[in-house]
Amino acid sequence: MTKTKVAGTGLELAPGDKVGIIAGGGSLPVEVAAGLAGQGHPPFVILMEGEVDRESEFRPYEQESLALEDVGSLVPLLKRHGITHLVLAGEIKRRPRLINLRPSLGLVAVIPLVVMALARGDDGLLKILARGLEARGIKVVGAHEIIPDLVATDGELTKSVPSKSDWRDIEAGRAAAKAIGALDIGQAAVAVGGRVIALEGIEGTAGLLLRAKELRSHGRIAGKSRGVLVKCAKPGQELRADLPSIGPQTVDAAHAAGLAGIAVEAGHSLVLDGPATIARANALGLFIIGLPAAELAHES
Template sequence: MTRAEPAGSGLALAPGSRVGIIAGGGSLPVEVAEGLVRQGHSPFIILAEGEVDREADFAAYEQATLALEDIGFLLPLLKREGISHLVLAGEIKRRPRLAKIRPTLSLLTIIPSVAMALARGDDGLLKVLTRGLERRGITVVGAHEIVPDLAAGEGMLTKAGPKQSDWRDIEAGKVIGELDVGQAAIAVGGRVIALEGIEGTKGLLERTRELRGHGRLAGKTRGVLVKCAKPGQELRADLPSIGPQTVEAAHAAGLAGIAVEAGRSLILEGPATLARANALGLFIVGFPATEPTDGQ
């Protein structure tokens, strides 16, 4: 009924290491910061301007604010603050506008790569950013490496479990893992009825709720939200995640439960998320990863 035991107690940081967190929206950057403090490391917080909705939770930490278009100033900031490791955590709702990016010497060398990455989408940009930083001596790590128990374990995570029809929906929804169109799908009656778009999981669930309300899913009961990483995804950033709000929205959409890719998905605010699912009678299950979990 619970998540699998995490492998280890967190990332083993050498003496003198300093971890920075690029913080976006949601609870993930807060949970990563708290995890670091539990391990005896006080993080340096880089607030993504206009994206953070829990700034008060970072009041106790050293911090700076950086606009997305000022990404070229990130490396000098990291070097100035002595940052050795960097975590990208939280939701970034928009991509930087290339025409408004302020160039620096360090950024000019990768501008062509950034332009191509913006055209490929968010994950392409994350790969360029992480590889560019690592070439310059900054180790980029995933939130799940800092706080291992954020990663979903395999098996039943709640009191309720899937019925046979739900397993058919889960298998149908897992097709999202073979595509490069998003991280979530909703399957009802053994077939996918909606894929995640630019609106994110919240919008996907709202769209499903409206379909039920308009009678487009008349006669079809239950259904499952399935979340998994995209093919070749940069696993150190933007892993699929669920939280208490996801559970509430899935329930409002009339779904029976949520299936997530074990080891490659995050459960935010874990105790609250599982407790809310139990209270509403929804299941949360972790299915085996379709790719090795140690890939970068």
Template sequence: MAMTAMTKTEAAAADFVLSPGARVGIVAGGGSLPVEVAQGLAAHGYPPFILLMEGEADRRQELLRYEHGSLALEQIGSLVATLKRHGITHVILAGEIRRRPRLTDIRLSLGLLAIVPSVIMALARGDDGLLKVVTRGLEKRGIKVVGAHEVVPELAAGEGTLTAAKPKQSDWRDIEAARLAAKAIGALDIGQAAIAIGGRAIALEGIEGTSGLLERARALRGHGRLAGKTRGVLVKCAKPGQELRADLPSIGPQTVEAAHAAGLAGIAVEAGRSLILEGPATLSRANALGLFIVGLPAGEPAHG
């Protein structure tokens, strides 16, 4: 079943959106996503230009093999000029940016001055508000922003059960409860994930991210209200109205390990709107630990 689900996703490569003359840049934050996007682009015949975000990109050795440059968050005003200097026509925002630029240290330019009020408002609104401002700002200046899942479609989660283990009927109740909770906090731009055990949401993702959420769930196993309850599910899904070209929900081998440590039975993500990083390793580890991974049809209720 895993092979069938992955093949559906890989078949989307036929819809590759880049024209032959495209020059793709990757604004690279932390984690494995920038590396996998770069490898996928190169395999498709589009060797990328990597713009490493200083203090954020942590897979430098794997990224430095491509043409590259670097930029501090406080130099964001020169982002467009830097990309245009290297002939970039399309850009992908990939990887984690853990801190926010200090507004007092931002080096202003005439172009940036025009959008500073929007940036300040976006910082107040949260992650997705800021991503939308950055995306619109780039596109107004002639650089098309594309999502990792659009140009490297094999990274997107396929639909259906992707592992040997399958959800039980009780797991589907947990999936639906966690999905509803994740959508609710997503609408407030708080997080993208929730955990349900015994048919009810017991933990929601906050600023600490999915790893912190799973650590809290692990600690909650000793809570009186969860005594004797087993299994449970982590659900990650895009926020309602989310800018899908950046910050899509993602899971990887570490997510699987942490879910297992928290005593969960599996993980559910939205098919086509979530990324499975280090896909073969992630599915292999889930199979070894007996966890299921399910790709849910986007926008539809979970069901058994």
């Protein structure tokens, strides 16, 4: 069987292959769907109930809604629609409570995976889910495999660049982000004046930046100017889902917190709405920089 490569990607599809998207919140699932459609592979979209915030943009595609509590019907749904490849894209803000999971024959098969995944944290959940789907004949692919242009590149992405003091913040923030990532807590940290002032928790990057803004407005970091948001993949992270990402809203929130810029891990982070994100940063005078995935080796 001859496979065709989706232009500009590493994804190869055979005749009859069909790509599904489990769509959460944010712009990522929208961009993935548009990317697939633009390459002649319109996706089947599974809208996660209560999570999707740009639902109208999925109207051109074949779709179905799924509640988190109906996770047991996911594999039958995928099989019913002939899905061969699946992308997990977008933010899922809550987890289903085991007591609320709706009984089904499919659930009986996957409940051990669900229990294990919930016990292991976010990245453990994603890894187990991916393995479980692939064991049932559905290949899980990353959003970055479909739209490589979303992946942050190494080096400066904006007109503004980090100063010497910003690099001290970048180094401190990166070390902290990797440390909490190893514990599967979060992917980001904010450093100001060479020290870490806030770590990402369950509230996500938006909540992290709001805390940084409040600390500055309350005078808790008085006398300290600038500062940097640093986002990195967790050590050993499942790279096919939940890669660190930034977008225009991240830039606005970083600016509101009084930060000088954003540093992300090149190759392992996504820049959503890329042109708009870079343009917004340039307009506000913030820098965005991609850090090499290897150990930081900047000469201060």
